[in-house]
Amino acid sequence: MSRRAAGDAKRWPGLALGAGFFFAYVYLPILILVALSFNENRVVTVWTGFTLDWYKLAFHNDAMLRAAENSLIIASVAAVSATILSTLAAVRMAQVRFTGQTAVNALVALPITVPEIVPAVATLMFFASLGVTLGLGTVILAHTVFCIPFAYLPIRARLEGMDRALAEAAGDLYASPRRAFFKITLPLMMPGILSGLVLAFIISLDDFVTTFFVGGAGSTTLPIYIFGLVRTGVTPEVNAISALMLLISIALVSLSLFLGRSEHRY
Amino acid sequence: MLANIWLIGPAVVAIVILMVIPLSMMAWISIQARSYGGGVHWGELTGDAWLRFVFERNLDDSLSWSFNYLSIILRSFWLSALTTVISLIVGFPTAFFMATRPLRWRTLLVFMVTLPFWTNLLVRNYAWILILRDHGTINGLLMSLGVIDRPLPLLHNEFAVAVGLVYSFLPFMVLPIYSSLEKIDLRLVEAAFDLYSGRWRALRHVILPLAKPGIIAGCILVFIPALGSYVTPELLGGGKTLMIGNLIGHQFGAARNWPFGAALGLFLLALVLIAMTAYALRTRRSGGTQ
Amino acid sequence: MKYRKTSAWTGLASGVAALGMVVLSASGASADGELHLYNWSNYFPPELLEKFEKETGTKVTIDSYASEEDLLAKLQAGAGGYDVIFPGTTTLGVMVEQKLLEPINVKDMENFKNVLPAHQTIAGDEDRTYSAPYMWGTTGFTYLPSKVPGGKMEESWNAIFHPADELKGNIAMLNEMSDVWNAAAYDLGISKCTEDPAEAQKILDLLMGQKPYVKVYSNDGTIDRMVAGEVAVHMQWNGAAHRVKAKQPDAVYVYPKEGVTFWTDAMAVPKGAPDLDNAKAFINWMMEPENAAIASNYTGYSNAIKGSGEFLKEDLKNDPAVNTPEEYGDRLRPYQKCSEKSRDLRERVWTKLKS
CATH class of the missing domain: 3.40.190.10 (Periplasmic binding protein-like II)
Incomplete structure (x- = not known):
């Protein structure tokens, strides 16, 4: 092996191996989960034969579909809001030094430092004392807040060490701060923003405790519906809806990649 | 200063209203007398909830030292730490791999990392039960290959919990590291390789420093949420021991001891904040940016 | 090179946001005169919902909880908006004691006569002022x-x-x-x-x-x-x-x-229920033998209503796990x-x- 090839970080041994292991690890359970959605047996973990019945049932299970819809609404709105708030904050935190910055850092991490149930119960009491009607709105507010650290930390990590370069680049171009932000800072931050957005999205999508406490009539989400199946047992209907969620996510990703591509063609 | 308010302000205000205020309410609740039906007797102040950490009324009502709760807290810390370390070991090469792919692949890979998590936690854990149980995927495969003739005990132990927790939190390690590594210039690595003549040294002197903010963010996002997890320990671990997450949940649920639940939560909060502040001060003193 | 991918990502972000907006506007506000049930998931038959909607013209929605202790904590912390909840025996008493429930005088309801004698009273709500039996197991x-x-x-x-x-x-x-x-x-x-x-x-x-x-x-x-x-x-x-x-x-x-x-899962009305009258009508309606039987057929648990037996599925009737044989009657502890x-x-x- 030439020195040059050895220095090529892309081809370091173990890298592809590690990533391969990672994706196998992450996708193996998902394959099984999807396979089981075609399982004729009512019992989730015993395979007996192929059927599409669970998809039919899932499509007729209004409570479950509504729960899935709620989950998607809450997760999209909360993740986007949290990402916007985090991006703004992270940019400023990287640009300037001011006293109390450590305190702001700690504050931003606050939502993940306590097991959810503690703020969840208190947030409910807070809403109740204000006379707020509980529902999707309150859930979205609460989710936005606990999504902030998940969006903020990747963005902040991205900006770390780039601060100086950013300011200089903007100065060199004699750009107005606004122009500099949209032309330079934002594009540079994108990997961080995207990471933060998807992390906030999945953390919101899977949340049970906060949603349960601050939700009201009409705001049952998929996790609450699924955990509420204790009395009668989970059926492959749940696998079917999970598979459908995967399908939605794949469609959404393909769409956005497609849109993104056509956008910069001209 | 005005820009501080407009840019940092919204996030701070949101957290103050929906996190600081509720947590202060919980701090107040933690020193109220518990109501046995759940909730508290407002205005009857007591330190009972806080004493409970280390003292216990024995079954015969005498007061004595007890480390039941501390042992639960310690075990949760150990399990979270284990989860974090394994996630880092598995996650770092993956993040590095992603960051070194051609541009058009990277976005796709970011989505691929999180795609499985569009499904539900409970169902994912069921899938793991299926893989790990006595006649499950792994044991079945190994036995049919004749590698083993008796199933390995893979389920209902700490190994299973670690597998499940790492699984749940991997994206939270991979993506922050990826986003800080993505800005890496591969020519820099090459140069470093020439300079330091060796992969390990190039890794240590060039790549790790670049990845450090991401690693720290990832560790925070894995370690702290893992502390509060309870579904995976129950389903994959067998539910024989409480984690701090279920211990606290239990106080607001079946045990109906809100003040104690609040005290436990705040104790955890204090530990984490102290650790974070100490870290921030240390890096500042040593000249790092924070 | 860098800003090239920006467009892909702005595309995505706007896509997600747009999706959120679309779905948000699609899910309209809830109309008045709706009955909001709060129950375990899959613990109330959809066909019974439709039957109730058809017979009374009241629209019904169901939300889920995953543990009755969580339900209790949620009510204690001040949540509202539900008309009928299905608490178990361990929490029913506390709810009565803490005045979280509306007194609805179940015992005076028309269909209360259908309730099996053993279920006409329950610890915590001895006079059946607050609750009616739904399922028991x-x-x-x-x-x-x-x-x-x-x-x-x-x-x-x-x-x-x-x-x-x-x-x-x-x-x-x-x-x-x-x-x-x-x-x-x-x-x-x-x-x-x-x-x-x-x-x-x-x-x-x-x-x-x-x-x-x-x-x-x-x-x-x-x-x-x-x-x-x-x-x-x-x-x-x-x-x-x-x-x-x-x-x-x-x-x-x-x-x-x-x-x-x-244990019994009861039906009760939380304080401040938005639609008290319909909630009472619903509970009375649920004590009709046929309706109780439809519920049992769906959940796989027994109900407490006389005369529901003839509407039960055969496999439920014949299963000693559900239909407790008489010789075991004295083993049951309330x-x-x-x-x-x-x-x-x-x-x-x-x-x-x-x-």
Whole structure:
């Protein structure tokens, strides 16, 4: 092996191996989960034969579909809001030094430092004392807040060490701060923003405790519906809806990649 | 200063209203007398909830030292730490791999990392039960290959919990590291390789420093949420021991001891904040940016 | 190079945001005159909802919870907006005591005459001022004869608290403080409301002695675990046992001779319910035999309504797990409201067991 090839970080041994292991690890359970959605047996973990019945049932299970819809609404709105708030904050935190910055850092991490149930119960009491009607709105507010650290930390990590370069680049171009932000800072931050957005999205999508406490009539989400199946047992209907969620996510990703591509063609 | 308010302000205000205020309410609740039906007797102040950490009324009502709760807290810390370390070991090469792919692949890979998590936690854990149980995927495969003739005990132990927790939190390690590594210039690595003549040294002197903010963010996002997890320990671990997450949940649920639940939560909060502040001060003193 | 991918990502971000907006605007505000039920998931038949909507013209929605203790905490913290909730016996009493429920005088309702005598009163709501029975069930254990030495287990809690060698490590328990405590108390012949620390110690000793042989403590997936044969014995609710039998017909549900807790899920109206009148009408309607039977057929649990038997599915009627045989009648132990001291002991035993 030439020195040059050895220095090529892309081809370091173990890298592809590690990533391969990672994706196998992450996708193996998902394959099984999807396979089981075609399982004729009512019992989730015993395979007996192929059927599409669970998809039919899932499509007729209004409570479950509504729960899935709620989950998607809450997760999209909360993740986007949290990402916007985090991006703004992270940019400023990287640009300037001011006293109390450590305190702001700690504050931003606050939502993940306590097991959810503690703020969840208190947030409910807070809403109740204000006379707020509980529902999707309150859930979205609460989710936005606990999504902030998940969006903020990747963005902040991205900006770390780039601060100086950013300011200089903007100065060199004699750009107005606004122009500099949209032309330079934002594009540079994108990997961080995207990471933060998807992390906030999945953390919101899977949340049970906060949603349960601050939700009201009409705001049952998929996790609450699924955990509420204790009395009668989970059926492959749940696998079917999970598979459908995967399908939605794949469609959404393909769409956005497609849109993104056509956008910069001209 | 005005820009501080407009840019940092919204996030701070949101957290103050929906996190600081509720947590202060919980701090107040933690020193109220518990109501046995759940909730508290407002205005009857007591330190009972806080004493409970280390003292216990024995079954015969005498007061004595007890480390039941501390042992639960310690075990949760150990399990979270284990989860974090394994996630880092598995996650770092993956993040590095992603960051070194051609541009058009990277976005796709970011989505691929999180795609499985569009499904539900409970169902994912069921899938793991299926893989790990006595006649499950792994044991079945190994036995049919004749590698083993008796199933390995893979389920209902700490190994299973670690597998499940790492699984749940991997994206939270991979993506922050990826986003800080993505800005890496591969020519820099090459140069470093020439300079330091060796992969390990190039890794240590060039790549790790670049990845450090991401690693720290990832560790925070894995370690702290893992502390509060309870579904995976129950389903994959067998539910024989409480984690701090279920211990606290239990106080607001079946045990109906809100003040104690609040005290436990705040104790955890204090530990984490102290650790974070100490870290921030240390890096500042040593000249790092924070 | 850099800003090229920006467009892809702005595309994505705007896509997600747009999706959010579209769905948000699609889900309109809820109309008035709706009845909001709050129940376990899959615990109320959709066809019964439609029947009610058709017969009364009231629209009904259902939300889910996953534990009655969570439901209690949620009401205590001040949540509202629900018309009918389905609390279990352990929380019903507390809700009454803490004035979280609307007095709706169930006993004066037209269909109350249909309620079986044993269910006309309940601990915590003796006069049936606040609640009507929905489903009831028992907490015993289920075993697979093929995996049990001799193909048969003694009808006693002893059989799972002091398991035979073959069963060691092959037992699953519910992860439910009260259920486990009660079973241990029955086995030892101790009152489940004991205030005596020495007796609590005995219960702890029994449970600690059993713990090494327990494979898993869990409420989730009890049916799967049995059908897949992951364990030979499972402490279980009878409705779940019924579903195990659908796939493992030789499975046996045991009513241990020392006593079996029978629990009730009630229907009640939380304070400040938006639609009190419809909530009452709904509860009365649910006490009609045919409606109760439809509910049982769906949930796999028994109801407390006279005359519902003729509408029940055959397999439910014929399953001794659901349709408790008369000779076991005296093994059923109703819920008792225990003192604070007793509850405290129970909780400390649970923590010690799990620490």
